[in-house]
Amino acid sequence: MDIQLTEEQELLRSSIQRFLREQYDFDERRKIVATDEGWSRKHWSAFAELGLCAAPFQESSGGLGGGSLATMIVMQEFGRSLVVEPYFETVVLAGGLIEDAGSPEQREVFLPNIMDGSAIWTLAWAEGRSRYDFDNVTTTARRQGDNFVLSGTKSAVIGAPWADKLIVSARTSGGPRDRAGVSLFVVDRHSANLHLQSFKTVDGRRAAELTLMDVQVPNSQLLGTEGEGVAALEACRDRAIAALCAEAVGAMSVLNSATLEYSKARKQFGVALGTFQVLQHRMVDMFIALEESISLTQHLSLSLAAREPNGSKLASGAKSKVGYAARFVAEQAVQLHGGMGMSDELNVGHYFKRINSINIQFGDPAYHLMRYAQQS
Amino acid sequence: MELKLSSEEAAFRDEVRAFIAENYPAEMRVPNPETDLSKEQMLLWHRVLHKKGWIAPLWPKEYGGPGWSITRRFIFEQETSRAGTLPPLAFSVTMVGPVIYTFGNDEQKQKFLPRILSGEDWWCQGYSEPGSGSDLASVRTKAVRDGDHYVVNGHKTWTTLAQHADWIFCLVRTDPSAKPQAGISFLLIDMKSPGVTVRPIITIDGSHEVNDVFLEDVRVPAENLIGEENKGWTYAKFLLGNERTSMAGIGRSTRYLERLKRIVRTEVGEDDPTFGEFIKEIARVELDLLALEATELRIVAQMSRGIDPGPAASLFKIRGTEIFQRITDLTHQAIGNYGLAIREHPVSANRFMPGPEYGHTATEKYLNSRKLSIYGGSNEIQRNIIAKAVLGL
Numbered sequence: 001m002d003i004q005l006t007e008e009q010e011l012l013r014s015s016i017q018r019f020l021r022e023q024y025d026f027d028e029r030r031k032i033v034a035t036d037e038g039w040s041r042k043h044w045s046a047f048a049e050l051g052l053c054a055a056p057f058q059e060s061s062g063g064l065g066g067g068s069l070a071t072m073i074v075m076q077e078f079g080r081s082l083v084v085e086p087y088f089e090t091v092v093l094a095g096g097l098i099e100d101a102g103s104p105e106q107r108e109v110f111l112p113n114i115m116d117g118s119a120i121w122t123l124a125w126a127e128g129r130s131r132y133d134f135d136n137v138t139t140t141a142r143r144q145g146d147n148f149v150l151s152g153t154k155s156a157v158i159g160a161p162w163a164d165k166l167i168v169s170a171r172t173s174g175g176p177r178d179r180a181g182v183s184l185f186v187v188d189r190h191s192a193n194l195h196l197q198s199f200k201t202v203d204g205r206r207a208a209e210l211t212l213m214d215v216q217v218p219n220s221q222l223l224g225t226e227g228e229g230v231a232a233l234e235a236c237r238d239r240a241i242a243a244l245c246a247e248a249v250g251a252m253s254v255l256n257s258a259t260l261e262y263s264k265a266r267k268q269f270g271v272a273l274g275t276f277q278v279l280q281h282r283m284v285d286m287f288i289a290l291e292e293s294i295s296l297t298q299h300l301s302l303s304l305a306a307r308e309p310n311g312s313k314l315a316s317g318a319k320s321k322v323g324y325a326a327r328f329v330a331e332q333a334v335q336l337h338g339g340m341g342m343s344d345e346l347n348v349g350h351y352f353k354r355i356n357s358i359n360i361q362f363g364d365p366a367y368h369l370m371r372y373a374q375q376s
Numbered sequence: 377m378e379l380k381l382s383s384e385e386a387a388f389r390d391e392v393r394a395f396i397a398e399n400y401p402a403e404m405r406v407p408n409p410e411t412d413l414s415k416e417q418m419l420l421w422h423r424v425l426h427k428k429g430w431i432a433p434l435w436p437k438e439y440g441g442p443g444w445s446i447t448r449r450f451i452f453e454q455e456t457s458r459a460g461t462l463p464p465l466a467f468s469v470t471m472v473g474p475v476i477y478t479f480g481n482d483e484q485k486q487k488f489l490p491r492i493l494s495g496e497d498w499w500c501q502g503y504s505e506p507g508s509g510s511d512l513a514s515v516r517t518k519a520v521r522d523g524d525h526y527v528v529n530g531h532k533t534w535t536t537l538a539q540h541a542d543w544i545f546c547l548v549r550t551d552p553s554a555k556p557q558a559g560i561s562f563l564l565i566d567m568k569s570p571g572v573t574v575r576p577i578i579t580i581d582g583s584h585e586v587n588d589v590f591l592e593d594v595r596v597p598a599e600n601l602i603g604e605e606n607k608g609w610t611y612a613k614f615l616l617g618n619e620r621t622s623m624a625g626i627g628r629s630t631r632y633l634e635r636l637k638r639i640v641r642t643e644v645g646e647d648d649p650t651f652g653e654f655i656k657e658i659a660r661v662e663l664d665l666l667a668l669e670a671t672e673l674r675i676v677a678q679m680s681r682g683i684d685p686g687p688a689a690s691l692f693k694i695r696g697t698e699i700f701q702r703i704t705d706l707t708h709q710a711i712g713n714y715g716l717a718i719r720e721h722p723v724s725a726n727r728f729m730p731g732p733e734y735g736h737t738a739t740e741k742y743l744n745s746r747k748l749s750i751y752g753g754s755n756e757i758q759r760n761i762i763a764k765a766v767l768g769l
Contacts, residue, residue, distance in 0.1 A: 264768075280767070284766075288694065291691065295671040321663040369663070373655045
């Protein structure tokens with residue numbers, strides 16, 4: 001059950017670790033986030049050169065065949081370094097959807113540019129009233145000759161201001177909450193009549209509200225089967241959750257060691273904070289929360305790799321349990337750092353905010369707890 | 377959730393499963409096996425396992441163990457606990473046995489080990505004393521050397537199933553002037569010795585599991601000393617390490633969780649204001665259990681690769697007991713008004729107990745399981761252990 005990494009996987013991990021250690025420390029990240037664009041093309045190219053963008057894809061698609069375990073390894077390290085570049089959006093979400101639901105032609109056209117790092121993608125599924133449900137879609141796509149015409153708004157699309165291409169969910173048939181009738185489209189970000197209102201997210205990323213006013217999309221850009229977008233998005237969410245759980249594990253591990261280190265160094269009332277039993281026990285519970293999260297994340301990644309039938313239920317379970325665990329760790333890390341934990345200067349608050357965002361992306365812990373319960 | 381098993385291991389799992397199905401004594405399937413069985417009934421499965429050679433998975437082959445790999449031991453543990461079998465006598469097989477074969481002399485091994493395996497001797501544990509709590513080194517029971525004997529005076533308490541025991545293994549103070557840990561010895565005492573008195577302690581669930589054991593001028597042959605005099609603390613700690621293994625109790629919690637779900641489905645309608653709360657809390661505890669099981673499998677996989685699990689046992693003890701306590705709590709809540717009733721002890725089928733049968737043990741189980749976070753080193757002590765050993769605090 002414990003994932004014993006193969007030589008190849010160890011190599012992947014150590015090369016990411018080395019790169020991030022040398023070129024993506026917390027100060028560097030702060031500089032990147034503060035730039036106008038808010039991300040670094042230079043670092044992105046380096047990720048691609050390391051093979052990270054090709055790592056999870058099947059060899060038949062031209063990838064390195066690493067699958068969900070490669071994603072887990074990359075995302076865990078990105079979580080440790082709070083990487084803001086849109087790997088999750090481009091490779092895990094869009095790349096995964098294209099590989100999973102796309103036609104052979106689409107895979108051939110789109111995947112090479114993702115794998116070599118030359119294209120940035122993201123996924124626009126949420127809307128103002130959708131909350132976390134994929135079927136709650138009011139954006140419409142109607143056929144008009146050789147095109148689909150898309151109209152509506154999409155919400156909180158992380159990475160949209162950076163993206164070259166968007167995958168947009170829109171309704172081709174059915175009523176507002178029908179499971180059937182949702183379709184996926186590849187939309188050029190610079191399409192006419194597509195408007196972005198960009199904003200900064202709490203965790204240092206860039207996102208946008210999208211308005212589509214009769215955007216023309218060629219029929220060939222329909223991704224997957226017409227009307228069956230919800231199922232494709234659900235499978236995409238399972239992979240997304242595994243990646244986000246791994247990222248959360250990486251963030252939690254940094255918070256735990258930072259907190260432990262601080263409790264040993266910081267003196268209060270003439271003794272180190274770590275000598276107080278109430279704080280020791282809190283840190284033990286943080287340790288247990290991390291161990292359990294590692295176990296569940298590994299279990300999920302292995303289940304997805306083996307395409308086990310209960311993978312989707314397990315994904316919801318992991319999103320909930322790891323989400324609650326990560327929030328506990330993050331809140332306690334701030335608490336145990338005292339006033340310093342509130343300071344923007346210290347890295348702790350930035351991990352705290354990333355964990356909060358992870359918990360919102362693709363459904364919060366309570367949402368997935370109830371989804372898990374409904375499947376029991 | 378399953379370990380990745382080789383075909384041989386999978387065959388072994390099937391063999392264990394079939395053996396349990398065919399041989400587990402029907403007499404032992406009672407509402408609460410921990411409290412409702414006579415001494416003879418408790419020993420039935422122990423004897424079956426002994427005959428099969430499966431009584432002591434942990435023991436080396438030369439002393440009567442089956443010589444299993446870590447994975448096989450885990451499979452056996454998983455299958456027996458999933459099937460809800462009563463474990464063999466833990467104080468005998470899991471605790472004192474390994475102390476005897478690790479630190480005892482040849483005569484002691486020959487005298488005691490076969491009778492432990494066969495179930496002829498029933499052992500109890502003389503560790504705790506009034507006032508000692510989790511601080512075991514505060515032992516006050518004294519053993520004074522007198523020729524070929526020790527004369528023992530003291531008072532042991534919380535002694536589980538001492539009412540059935542033939543022998544008790546005791547921590548005794550042999551050097552009152554030494555530091556607390558340094559003056560302790562490990563002594564084996566025949567419960568039939570003059571001066572040994574057992575008095576029941578009835579716990580809040582009404583059951584009689586634990587006892588006071590009084591030792592008044594008990595003469596114990598010096599040959600019953602394990603290892604060296606004043607080195608008992610080392611042996612005691614070794615034993616406690618064994619006690620905390622397999623405390624995750626995945627199999628048991630899984631069975632009780634399934635039962636809880638059945639009870640909630642019958643007892644709590646969708647129009648009940650607590651319905652949503654039950655659904656949510658059951659999902660939470662199920663996920664806690666899943667995460668613990670995944671952790672256990674991860675640790676087993678590490679151990680079979682030769683990686684020292686460190687204080688993983690403490691993690692299992694903390695989370696395993698918290699989870700089981702939560703399940704018994706929810707079960708008690710689920711039976712509603714009938715949670716007011718509790719079975720009388722000793723249990724008799726003739727006494728009236730209200731409400732559906734599946735709720736009859738809910739109250740006593742909730743009450744009884746409060747002990748889990750206290751015994752075997754309280755959960756607070758376990759957190760101290762992790763703080764020290766893992767976090768370096």
